[in-house]
Amino acid sequence: MKEKVSFGQQSTKVKQLSDIIEQDIMMGKYKTDTSLPSINYLSKAYNVSRDTVFKAFSDLRERKLIDSTPGKGYYVTNRQEKIFLLLDEYSPFKNTLYNSFVRKLSTSYKVDLWFHQYNEHIFNTILREAIGRYNYYVVMNFDNEKFSPLFNKINPFRLLLLDFGKFEKENYSYICQNFDDEFYNALTQLTGRLKRYRKIVFQLPVDSKHPRASADSFRQYCDDNELVYEISGLEDITDVEKDVAYIVIRQTDVVNIIKRSRENGMKCGRDFGLVAYNDTPAYEVIDDGITSLSIDWEYMGKQAARFILTGEKIHEYLHTEVHLRKSV
Numbered sequence: 525m526k527e528k529v530s531f532g533q534q535s536t537k538v539k540q541l542s543d544i545i546e547q548d549i550m551m552g553k554y555k556t557d558t559s560l561p562s563i564n565y566l567s568k569a570y571n572v573s574r575d576t577v578f579k580a581f582s583d584l585r586e587r588k589l590i591d592s593t594p595g596k597g598y599y600v601t602n603r604q605e606k607i608f609l610l611l612d613e614y615s616p617f618k619n620t621l622y623n624s625f626v627r628k629l630s631t632s633y634k635v636d637l638w639f640h641q642y643n644e645h646i647f648n649t650i651l652r653e654a655i656g657r658y659n660y661y662v663v664m665n666f667d668n669e670k671f672s673p674l675f676n677k678i679n680p681f682r683l684l685l686l687d688f689g690k691f692e693k694e695n696y697s698y699i700c701q702n703f704d705d706e707f708y709n710a711l712t713q714l715t716g717r718l719k720r721y722r723k724i725v726f727q728l729p730v731d732s733k734h735p736r737a738s739a740d741s742f743r744q745y746c747d748d749n750e751l752v753y754e755i756s757g758l759e760d761i762t763d764v765e766k767d768v769a770y771i772v773i774r775q776t777d778v779v780n781i782i783k784r785s786r787e788n789g790m791k792c793g794r795d796f797g798l799v800a801y802n803d804t805p806a807y808e809v810i811d812d813g814i815t816s817l818s819i820d821w822e823y824m825g826k827q828a829a830r831f832i833l834t835g836e837k838i839h840e841y842l843h844t845e846v847h848l849r850k851s852v
Contacts, residue, residue, distance in 0.1 A: 541580040560598040608658040616804040617821040624825025642733040668735040703735040706844035710817045721769040730757040769797030797852040813849030
């Protein structure tokens, strides 16, 4: 009986057949040290020439996935677990997450890293192409409040959702940030310092993908503590004001505010305050140090790897830590 496979025009039949066999190996159809079907069988099953099968085997052999011996034929030598890792965009803290994740896994795991840049079309295209080709899926969604229908096509025991997730997801494993209560609680730890300023400005550009729930928590925090505040939807803070504390999301905004303040002879931590979101090593050395609010990205990477290694379901919201430095 022939396999129901249609070879497309996007690559050679050799490459496509090689990919099919590799996928079967990764998904456990062919186990380590067990024989593969014969060249004759695969030639008939996929309606391709014997030469096509031979070249596909040669490709897999070069990549050390299979080998052959006289009398035994071709057999599987190494069945790596393939991990699909889809993040939103590159940043220093995402690099920390990635390195922590990969270091925790053994060499028997191969991680393919992708970025969707918060673009729903790119997200859907990448994920749709990946479904069925990997053993595990670790995904940062493109939106904090939208559950992608594509998740329903993945075995929930093989899918881990990261970072975003203010939607019903109890059937799936997740390690997420809390942009509501945890943001409020982190700001509470800074109340004594923030009360020194005449106004607190939270810069949240209108096109930012940062969850808008943080704006609601910020308003509530300021109202509860009788602080004068402003939520700025501007892309850029053009005028850094004296005795004002700024809370910013992006690393580029930290740099911009520092540059603008220096042009006016102002000193961060003395003339104005600055709090950044998501800690990076750079915040330890910029000026005399930039205070930040951040989850532990290294811990997130380790926990994600634990999900892969143990197969245990995980439901965890991470604590937002305050890295107190001299900027407030």
